[in-house]
Amino acid sequence: MKIINVGNYQELSERAAKIVIETVQNKPNAVLGLATGSTPIGLYNELIDDHAKNGTSYRKICTFNLDEYVGLEGSHPQSYLYFMRQHLFNHIDISPENTFIPNGKAEDMMKECERYEELIKEKGGIDLQILGIGQNGHIGFNEPGTSFSSRTHIIQLTESTRKANSRFFSSMDEVPTHAVTVGIQTIMESRKILLLVSGQAKMEAFKRLLSDEIDESFPASVLKLHNDVTVITDIAFDN
Ligand code: F6R
Numbered sequence: 001m002k003i004i005n006v007g008n009y010q011e012l013s014e015r016a017a018k019i020v021i022e023t024v025q026n027k028p029n030a031v032l033g034l035a036t037g038s039t040p041i042g043l044y045n046e047l048i049d050d051h052a053k054n055g056t057s058y059r060k061i062c063t064f065n066l067d068e069y070v071g072l073e074g075s076h077p078q079s080y081l082y083f084m085r086q087h088l089f090n091h092i093d094i095s096p097e098n099t100f101i102p103n104g105k106a107e108d109m110m111k112e113c114e115r116y117e118e119l120i121k122e123k124g125g126i127d128l129q130i131l132g133i134g135q136n137g138h139i140g141f142n143e144p145g146t147s148f149s150s151r152t153h154i155i156q157l158t159e160s161t162r163k164a165n166s167r168f169f170s171s172m173d174e175v176p177t178h179a180v181t182v183g184i185q186t187i188m189e190s191r192k193i194l195l196l197v198s199g200q201a202k203m204e205a206f207k208r209l210l211s212d213e214i215d216e217s218f219p220a221s222v223l224k225l226h227n228d229v230t231v232i233t234d235i236a237f238d239n
Pocket of ligand 1: 037
């Protein structure tokens with residue numbers, strides 16, 4: 001893992017945007033894996049600014065989001081589809097038909113998981129996967145204990161993840177109990193991975209990521225087995 005330590009969140013967002021923009025410029029039909037949550041919002045703002053100022057085009061870019069809550073319509077303000085439209089898709093020239101997010105309202109969720117995996121393959125696999133990290137080490141919604149060989153699947157969210165995400169809902173009861181997430185093996189098949197780790201709340205997770213541990217009880221530790229991972233963090237550490 002290559003670790004880039006920056007001074008603050010703004011710098012983290014700019015460094016991450018540089019990597020995404022280079023990917024898009026070098027391969028205008030690249031396949032990007034995208035994350036939601038607080039961490040990549042600054043990155044998405046930088047991409048929007050760059051698109052407006054420099055005209056970087058996403059016309060042929062295809063995106064796959066990591067996850068979606070089960071049971072929320074895409075029109076629900078806390079759905080990840082809504083999030084992506086609001087924070088990125090509505091502000092760049094990407095074609096809506098090239099943006100993929102698992103359907104949390106599919107009638108047959110097992111089939112939906114298979115369909116999503118097939119689609120990723122059909123589009124040639126992920127060139128650059130953007131990841132955040134949960135305080136418990138989750139990547140996507142792959143909670144501790146998820147098999148490293150997992151593919152897109154349904155997962156029961158841990159209470160700690162539901163609590164962390166309840167800040168976006170009006171009450172804890174409204175936070176969905178399940179999510180559909182791209183699996184760990186699927187993430188590991190991405191050609192390049194960019195992990196963003198921001199804020200003191202992620203300190204413990206970051207320390208664990210730097211240790212020698214590679215174990216399913218800490219999902220992000222699998223990234224140490226990938227040959228092209230860049231971690232950008234605004235957490236001060238000694239290396
Ligand atoms: C979201 C996702 C999650 C988040 C993680 C960190 O698509 O895959 O793994 O990246 O929960 O969330 P934030 O950035 O809100 O701290």
